[in-house]
Amino acid sequence: MEKLLVKGKQVLKGQVNISGAKNAAVAILPATIVAGGPCTIENLPAISDVKILTNILEQLGAKITWHDETTVTIDPTTVNTYHAPHDLVKKLRASYYLMGAFLARFKHSKVALPGGCQIGPRPIDQHLKGFEAMGAKVKLVGGEVELKVKRLCGGAVYMDIVSVGATINTMLAAARCENLTIIENAAKEPEVVDVANFLSSIGVIVRGAGTDVIKIQGKEELTGCVHTVIPDRIEAGTFMIAAAATKGDVKVCDVIPKHLEPVTAKLREAGVKVEEGDDFIWVKGTGIEPKAIDVKTFPYPGYPTDLQQPMTAFLTKCKGISIVTENIFENRFQHVDELKRMGANIKVEGRSAIIEGIENLQGAEVKATDLRAGSTLVIAGLMAEGVTKISNIDHIKRGYANIDKKFKGLGVDIQFIKE
Numbered sequence: 093m094e095k096l097l098v099k100g101k102q103v104l105k106g107q108v109n110i111s112g113a114k115n116a117a118v119a120i121l122p123a124t125i126v127a128g129g130p131c132t133i134e135n136l137p138a139i140s141d142v143k144i145l146t147n148i149l150e151q152l153g154a155k156i157t158w159h160d161e162t163t164v165t166i167d168p169t170t171v172n173t174y175h176a177p178h179d180l181v182k183k184l185r186a187s188y189y190l191m192g193a194f195l196a197r198f199k200h201s202k203v204a205l206p207g208g209c210q211i212g213p214r215p216i217d218q219h220l221k222g223f224e225a226m227g228a229k230v231k232l233v234g235g236e237v238e239l240k241v242k243r244l245c246g247g248a249v250y251m252d253i254v255s256v257g258a259t260i261n262t263m264l265a266a267a268r269c270e271n272l273t274i275i276e277n278a279a280k281e282p283e284v285v286d287v288a289n290f291l292s293s294i295g296v297i298v299r300g301a302g303t304d305v306i307k308i309q310g311k312e313e314l315t316g317c318v319h320t321v322i323p324d325r326i327e328a329g330t331f332m333i334a335a336a337a338t339k340g341d342v343k344v345c346d347v348i349p350k351h352l353e354p355v356t357a358k359l360r361e362a363g364v365k366v367e368e369g370d371d372f373i374w375v376k377g378t379g380i381e382p383k384a385i386d387v388k389t390f391p392y393p394g395y396p397t398d399l400q401q402p403m404t405a406f407l408t409k410c411k412g413i414s415i416v417t418e419n420i421f422e423n424r425f426q427h428v429d430e431l432k433r434m435g436a437n438i439k440v441e442g443r444s445a446i447i448e449g450i451e452n453l454q455g456a457e458v459k460a461t462d463l464r465a466g467s468t469l470v471i472a473g474l475m476a477e478g479v480t481k482i483s484n485i486d487h488i489k490r491g492y493a494n495i496d497k498k499f500k501g502l503g504v505d506i507q508f509i510k511e
């Protein structure tokens with residue numbers, strides 16, 4: 093079994109380059125199915141979710157040509173099925189985007205319910221609401237969702253809940269629909285905007301992405317394109333928090349600082365020095381004794397749920413009592429028991445974790461229960477006394493490109509080992 097070995101009491105120093113955004117890449121890859129010609133996607137992160145999705149596209153009949161680790165050309169014109177069974181889609185959440193893409197392209201879709209991090213029930217009722225608003229009939233048979241329509245009719249859909257996945261899936265379904273589709277109470281995440289930009293570059297007219305009303309005017313005849321994925325704000329935030337947690341000095345490069353404002357604001361509130369450039373954020377934690385803060389997760393531009401867990405690791409050593417409230421997912425505190433094994437003083441009450449800062453964490457054998465729990469344990473391992481051994485690292489590989497090399501580049505001792 094492969095594990096990640098992290099040596100403790102380390103101080104991150106230097107520069108790290110951030111990869112393309114997982115949550116944009118995993119939507120844009122299935123979105124190529126609606127394109128009318130080859131699409132070259134640049135700045136893909138080298139993560140297993142991307143590898144799995146390109147393998148799925150290949151099995152569906154697409155022609156895949158890798159140019160290097162981060163650039164691929166996908167010719168979707170040879171995709172010859174609208175069926176993605178369970179064994180193909182179970183490994184990741186984003187396989188749900190095949191539903192919207194198949195519906196746009198074939199007016200028919202059969203996709204098994206998706207996998208992804210176990211952080212709550214994660215229903216897809218709002219995705220289905222979007223498809224139904226465009227006239228699709230929905231059937232759930234044997235764990236597969238079947239969608240069928242003669243002609244998508246567009247229309248308006250008001251999302252009951254702000255959902256990244258449902259917003260993007262509705263945009264994909266609308267991409268070949270010649271009537272106007274309007275999504276109200278849409279998600280405003282940068283990854284939604286990146287997908288909208290991808291759709292624009294293949295010929296779809298998308299207005300309002302980044303606000304809570306998105307209008308999509310599709311057309312049947314679309315083209316191919318070249319698209320560069322935006323930087324991963326969650327990977328960037330993870331390195332920012334790791335720098336602060338180890339009292340390090342790290343220039344986090346190739347980022348869009350605006351996307352990271354909620355993280356920058358919280359680190360500054362804790363007393364960490366953070367400077368912003370055009371495309372970098374410099375975290376200067378040397379000599380600082382950070383203090384406890386309260387953090388509440390919200391849809392963008394609020395503090396991101398995907399950085400709730402890493403922030404918790406940082407707060408375990410901040411002086412005072414911090415309260416971290418998770419408002420998006422019901423069960424995103426599985427990392428807490430692992431942090432407690434390392435000596436952290438945390439109590440979970442309902443949707444909040446109450447953290448009392450302590451002097452030191454102790455290295456331990458711990459388990460990455462999900463993707464961001466994994467990066468949380470890396471940060472905790474770097475802060476702790478002694479060595480931390482993290483198991484279940486497949487979760488980490490789903491979302492962090494070359495995590496060992498990137499941390500080593502910041503001067504710390506971390507390595508994958510086989511046991």
Ligand SMILES: CC(=O)N[C@H]1[C@@H](OP(=O)(O)OP(=O)(O)OC[C@H]2O[C@@H](n3ccc(=O)[nH]c3=O)[C@H](O)[C@@H]2O)O[C@H](CO)[C@@H](O)[C@@H]1O
Nearest residue numbers: 115185186214215216217218219253254255256257420421
């Ligand atoms: C692949 C991907 O992009 N994953 C991201 C995406 O997940 P995902 O798209 O699954 O998250 P959503 O934004 O849809 O979920 C937000 C909330 O809405 C609920 N909900 C969602 C859809 C639905 O039909 N019904 C419903 O009740 C969810 O259970 C959750 O409580 O956005 C999350 C919130 O920023 C991130 O944590 C994930 O990293």
Ligand SMILES: C=C(OP(=O)(O)O)C(=O)O
Nearest residue numbers: 185186208209398463464
């Ligand atoms: C929850 C996450 O991923 P997914 O939605 O792909 O499970 C995440 O990226 O933190």
